[in-house]
Amino acid sequence: MMSDPIEYLMDVWPLSTGTEDHLTSHHLLLRDRVRNEAFQEAIRRVVRPGDLALDVGAGTGILSAFAIQAGAQHVYLVESEDILSCAQEIFKHAGWLDRATFIRGMADRVTFQGGKVDAILIELIGNFGIDENILSVLPTVRNKALKKGGKIVPAGLRLFVVPIMEESLEREFGVYRSVLYGIDFSPLARLADNNIYLLNFRNARRLAEPQLLAEFDFLTCESDTIESRVNFSITEQGRMIGLAGWFEIDLCEGISLSNPPNENRTHWDQIIFPIGEAQAVEKGDRVSFRFRYNTTAGEDQWAWSGVIHTRGGIRRFDFCNADRFLLPKVRTRHTVELKTKN
Numbered sequence: 001m002m003s004d005p006i007e008y009l010m011d012v013w014p015l016s017t018g019t020e021d022h023l024t025s026h027h028l029l030l031r032d033r034v035r036n037e038a039f040q041e042a043i044r045r046v047v048r049p050g051d052l053a054l055d056v057g058a059g060t061g062i063l064s065a066f067a068i069q070a071g072a073q074h075v076y077l078v079e080s081e082d083i084l085s086c087a088q089e090i091f092k093h094a095g096w097l098d099r100a101t102f103i104r105g106m107a108d109r110v111t112f113q114g115g116k117v118d119a120i121l122i123e124l125i126g127n128f129g130i131d132e133n134i135l136s137v138l139p140t141v142r143n144k145a146l147k148k149g150g151k152i153v154p155a156g157l158r159l160f161v162v163p164i165m166e167e168s169l170e171r172e173f174g175v176y177r178s179v180l181y182g183i184d185f186s187p188l189a190r191l192a193d194n195n196i197y198l199l200n201f202r203n204a205r206r207l208a209e210p211q212l213l214a215e216f217d218f219l220t221c222e223s224d225t226i227e228s229r230v231n232f233s234i235t236e237q238g239r240m241i242g243l244a245g246w247f248e249i250d251l252c253e254g255i256s257l258s259n260p261p262n263e264n265r266t267h268w269d270q271i272i273f274p275i276g277e278a279q280a281v282e283k284g285d286r287v288s289f290r291f292r293y294n295t296t297a298g299e300d301q302w303a304w305s306g307v308i309h310t311r312g313g314i315r316r317f318d319f320c321n322a323d324r325f326l327l328p329k330v331r332t333r334h335t336v337e338l339k340t341k342n
């Protein structure tokens with residue numbers, strides 16, 4: 001038995017399409033022992049023998065399987081992708097098919113009728129918690145299907161940010177501000193800065209105390225919009241390249257999961273909000289950060305801006321993932337008139 005699957009497994013992915021393709025991302029989840037053991041224990045504490053449970057975004061069905069292990073009478077697995085057939089195979093093999101209903105579709109568009117469930121299990125948790133649309137999917141499903149006094153695993157979510165220094169990332173971002181091979185790539189800087197990046201921080205330096213950016217109680221939250229401001233007092237001299245962001249989820253009383261920079265305990269990475277060119281900061285400097293998030297027509301919009309107050313002056317940044325100059329995808333065939341050489 002391996003003690004730590006994250007340490008010992010190799011990165012091996014199938015070169016194929018279809019269900020196997022989806023297995024690739026679920027493979028990452030299945031080998032994340034920290035995540036899985038925390039969910040298993042939380043579900044054991046929350047789901048009572050005889051309960052009905054609804055698994056939103058069921059994937060391989062692992063959370064439903066934990067609910068069956070905890071004594072659930074019946075589980076409803078809703079999943080938008082064909083990974084659901086893998087869940088079905090696992091349940092068939094375990095002899096649990098008569099205790100499960102498999103629904104292929106978007107959970108927020110399913111009509112639930114008759115009774116209500118005792119527990120909702122949902123792991124639509126992205127690297128920054130909100131980036132798998134949990135804020136729009138969960139309230140819709142909860143309001144339709146969860147009985148009064150019912151439980152949700154996880155019960156809540158918190159988001160944290162901190163100004164950060166990371167030398168290799170500063171060099172990476174530098175590509176978009178450089179002249180390379182005699183070509184000036186700086187026209188790409190704005191596009192690059194209007195992105196949120198995913199990184200597994202190993203050697204990042206926090207330049208201030210982390211701040212709580214937003215907090216959600218999944219039993220009551222209704223809005224999928226975030227509008228938040230936080231202030232930092234710089235505690236360490238360094239070169240700020242942006243703000244690192246991560247989440248903490250409360251699976252149940254006493255069990256939480258988190259993915260802060262440099263810890264690498266789970267499969268989740270951290271995100272980074274760039275600020276453009278790196279900024280030298282010193283102890284006592286101040287950074288204010290504003291974050292806006294909403295899902296308009298199914299598209300996530302992330303906007304982040306701020307002001308850095310240093311002894312040398314004030315520096316502002318203002319970015320949004322919707323601010324792009326990319327051409328739309330075109331599928332038409334083109335005819336190009338070529339010149340004849342003089």
Ligand SMILES: C[S@@+](CC[C@H](N)C(=O)[O-])C[C@H]1O[C@@H](n2cnc3c(N)ncnc32)[C@H](O)[C@@H]1O
Pocket residue numbers: 029030056057058059060061062063078079080081083105106107108122123124125137
């Ligand atoms: C992070 S995975 C979690 C899978 C599984 N619950 C687990 O914990 O291993 C999220 C799953 O939710 C599915 N999903 C995302 N949005 C969904 C939606 N609105 N309705 C149903 N399934 C959804 C994805 O296809 C994916 O399989």
